[in-house]
Amino acid sequence: MRETPNKRKRKSLDKQGAGALLFLLPSLIGFAAFFIVPALRGIFLSLTDWDLLGKPGFVGLxxxxxxxxxxxxxxxxxxxxxxxxxxxxxxxxxxxxxxxxxxxxxxxxxxxxxxxxxxxxxxxxxxxxxxxxxxxxxxxxxxxxxxxxxxxxxxxxxxxxxxxxxxxxxxxxxxxxxxxxxxxxxxxxxxxxxxxxxxxxxxxxxxxxxxxxxxxxxxxxxxxxxxxxxxxxxxxxxxxxxxxxxxxxxxxxxxxxxxxxxxxxxxxxxxxxxxxxxxxxxxxxxxxxxxxxxxxxxx
Amino acid sequence: MSNSNSALNKKTGLTKGILWALTALLLFVTLFPFFWVFRTSLTPKSLIFTEPTAIMPSVRTWTHYGRVLGLIDRARAIELGGTGQSVNFGLNILNSFIVSIGVTIFQVLFSSMAAFAFARLKFRFREMLFALYVSTLMIPSIVMMLPNFVFVKDLHLLNTYLGIMAPTLLMTPFAVFFLRQFMLGINRELEEAAFLDGAGLGVVFWEIIIPLCANAMMTLAVITFINTWNDYMWPLIVGKKEEIRTLTVALGIFRLQTPQGQPDWGGMMAGATLAMVPTLGILILFGRRIVNSIGFSGFR
The missing domain is CATH 1.10.3720.10 (MetI-like)
Structure with missing residues (x-):
């Protein structure tokens, strides 16, 4: 009696794992592109000398x-x-x-x-x-x-x-x-x-x-x-x-x-x-x- | 007993008077500036300097609006108090609407999908990822704005609608947070029944979650629209070109180009009044929703 619904639930959960990614995808792209990457890039840029032209030159601190x-x-x-x-x-x-x-x-x-x-x-x-x-x-x-x-x-x-x-x-x-x-x-x-x-x-x-x-x-x-x-x-x-x-x-x-x-x-x-x-x-x-x-x- | 009661009542009577006076003062301080902006937008140029304190100018005119909407030709506009800059706030209002509506639709849609995943679906690193989303709320906007400018420039999206919309088009951490909190409070019975009937995630999301969250999504849409409409720094950085400027950017540039001695107050106040109209419209339509959302979410 208890096993069947549990099993069914677990199955639907596995399906959910893949489905979750689809639901998350647009927001993940936005989050990565405009929040996480820029935050990390900011750290990198702060260690460079750059006037927007050419390549950033690394200058340390x-x-x-x-x-x-x-x-x-x-x-x-x-x-x-x-x-x-x-x-x-x-x-x-x-x-x-x-x-x-x-x-x-x-x-x-x-x-x-x-x-x-x-x-x-x-x-x-x-x-x-x-x-x-x-x-x-x-x-x-x-x-x-x-x-x-x-x-x-x-x-x-x-x-x-x-x-x-x-x-x-x-x-x-x-x-x-x-x-x-x-x-x-x-x-x-x-x-x-x-x-x-x-x-x-x-x-x-x-x-x-x-x-x-x-x-x-x-x-x-x-x-x-x-x-x-x-x-x-x-x-x-x-x-x-x-x-x-x-x-x-x-x-x-x-x-x-x-x-x-x-x-x-x-x-x-x-x-x-x-x-x-x-x-x-x-x-x-x-x-x-x-x-x-x-x-x-x-x- | 009756004595102390009447004493209390007397005191409340006096206190009540003071409290009402304070309330009236607050209303005056809040509303008078708006009245004055509107009043100035109707004041002909000469009267701006000769009747600076008249509650209503002796002559009123709508020409400042015609001027800033680009409906009056340049020579005539200068005569009426313009500075000769070409202004067309009509176009800027259209730009603001395009950007704000675009951001609102997509941000609410994609954020609600993400919120659904965070509130209902089980997947690895869920809590960690959500914590990461929320933690970026603490970072000052300028930290991301500098690299985002570089990114948008590299994508050749400077001076495009998409460039202005990009950072908030797919999500904001606040939007995901707001909707997730709401979804956590929804009863699961309906969706569980649907799952047992073999419905897929998409069906459950569209046919059960969205209708149940319609109210919260509407509130978020109103907040998102207002935030995007009001935004100044980002559209200033990436959308300075005349044809693409949003209204706040155009107003800012209009102000900065105004000559030192003789600012075009009539034109500026007409522009300011135009910028307030959508917000006031939204407030009239959705006021209760906005007011109540502040008690609910606590911020933004």
């Missing part, structure tokens, strides 16, 4: 050595890190705030759809939009500021404000989306726990610190880790608005790599820089996971 002492590279890294610090903390706090307000005020999906709009639109459009709103001469914000008798604010054209302004643009773009993830996390908190705290007379602040934050910790960890990874890869907004300037105030790492690779055709140098960025991101992510998992245990 020379590109890495040069990068380590390249001030422009480290400056762009520093600008990127500063940008991440302007971007992530404020974005996360705002998203958490929005999620908490939504939880109390409205769960309507129309509302959620509306606050998602900035995130759904092209970066290029968002960048153009803010370039216009923040224009020092005729932008609506500065025109209003001037009509109050104050001096216009050079959001994107001064070395001090350009980077925080770009962070602001991306906070505007991402806070609604991030809030929705946090909001989804909030729905996972058991009602009884919150009600019990209410009956015990816990203040809103205590409930926030003792219940909401600990429950949200995995969601927040996920949100922070993924948005830090994304934030390090800032390119579109900068490319449209400031193009790295004024001077080098917004010259982020993607701009450095793009310039070396696609404008100066220093393929080896650019890929080496991308590999260093990858290693740094791995390190940062690993560190964050360690830190956030460590603090998770208090609940």
């Amino acid at each position: 020379e590109n890495y050595g040069k990068l380590l002492t390249d001030e422009e590279f480290w400056n762009s890294m520093l600008v990127t890190v500063k940008y991440v610090f302007w971007n992530i903390p404020l974005q996360t706090v705002l998203a958490l705030g929005i999620a908490l307000v939504m939880d109390r005020v409205t769960k309507s999906s129309v509302f959620r759809g509306i606050i998602l709009i900035p995130w759904l639109l092209p970066n290029v459009v968002v960048a153009l939009l803010w370039l216009w709103l923040l224009d020092p001469a005729v932008g609506v914000i500065n025109s209003t500021v001037q009509s109050w008798g104050m001096k216009p604010i050079n959001f994107l054209t001064s070395t001090e404000l350009a980077l925080p302004s770009i962070a602001g643009i991306n906070i505007w773009r991402h806070m609604g989306y991030t809030a929705l993830i946090v909001f989804a996390g909030l729905q996972g908190i058991p009602r009884e726990v919150e009600e019990a705290a209410l009956i015990d007379g816990a203040s809103p602040w205590t409930r926030f610190i003792r219940i909401i934050l600990p429950y949200l910790r995995p969601v927040l960890a996920f949100v922070i880790i993924t948005s830090v990874i994304g934030s390090f890869q800032i390119y579109d907004t900068v490319a449209i608005t400031t193009r790295g300037g004024p001077i080098t105030a917004t010259y982020v790492i993607y701009l450095f790599i793009f310039k070396n690779g696609f404008e100066s055709y220093l393929m080896g140098y650019a890929t080496a820089a991308s590999m260093i960025l990858f290693l740094i991101l791995m390190g940062v992510s690993f560190l964050q996971m360690r830190i956030m998992r460590a603090s998770e245990s208090d609940f």
Whole structure:
């Protein structure tokens, strides 16, 4: 009685092995050609000196050595890190705030759809939009500021404000989306726990610190880790608005790599820089996971 | 008891007011910029500088749209505030649609086949291969973009639709991951019955899995379309030629070529408005689906 179906199952499994390959094949080709091979080729190219013409000449670790002492590279890294610090903390706090307000005020999906709009639109459009709103001469914000008798604010054209302004643009773009993830996390908190705290007379602040934050910790960890990874890869907004300037105030790492690779055709140098960025991101992510998992245990 | 209750209610009343005010503020901050873009796209050139804060300009015009869609001849366009660049966003919109629809159809189809294999079929190295797929989600895009550019160039696919679509046409790790997670949650009874009846893998996939996953596939299609429509860096690298430019690339180049002192704000905002239309259309049609997918998958 038991043997027949088992046998039949095994037979169908053998057939499956061959069939599985057919189902996998298109994605395997795409995965190999545009993910695995380029990743490996990138490692190889980073060890060569190549201007896209002729054959790549093997130079060992020379590109890495040069990068380590390249001030422009480290400056762009520093600008990127500063940008991440302007971007992530404020974005996360705002998203958490929005999620908490939504939880109390409205769960309507129309509302959620509306606050998602900035995130759904092209970066290029968002960048153009803010370039216009923040224009020092005729932008609506500065025109209003001037009509109050104050001096216009050079959001994107001064070395001090350009980077925080770009962070602001991306906070505007991402806070609604991030809030929705946090909001989804909030729905996972058991009602009884919150009600019990209410009956015990816990203040809103205590409930926030003792219940909401600990429950949200995995969601927040996920949100922070993924948005830090994304934030390090800032390119579109900068490319449209400031193009790295004024001077080098917004010259982020993607701009450095793009310039070396696609404008100066220093393929080896650019890929080496991308590999260093990858290693740094791995390190940062690993560190964050360690830190956030460590603090998770208090609940 | 009744005392403390009324105290609580009073407090909630005040808190409620504050919360609603914050909600209104959020809506304003989110929506006002879009209104302003649209408003600027209707503002004649001279009024852009003379009525910078008017909620609606005293005179309105659709000519900026005509201009950026290449419907108005060059001399007249310059008169209306153009900079003399030849722009034809109509063509760029068409390019964006071709690329986005092509990627969406094939990526969803092939990724669903792969997801089926990962979720249902048994084969050697399955878990390892899947882990490899997912692990590439961690790699910054530029690491693959440089060699991919070289590859596409070697295939002589620069400045072609296929070149722009290539890296995401057959799969993305996210798409496979997304559909596999969904398929793992589907009841197996139907397919097992079909297998026992002697149905082949193809029949089971087409007639059982696809209908059961239609919802998830639709959601993925919406996400894929939006991502492809929004993409800027890759189509900029491989599709700079005028006839092949997608809308984001054309908008970027339009912006970079705009003269320093006198940007063509009317034209730029008309272009920006056009770029938003498909996204807003999708949001109206599939808003609930998009919103709910964020709770479900957690990312992207």
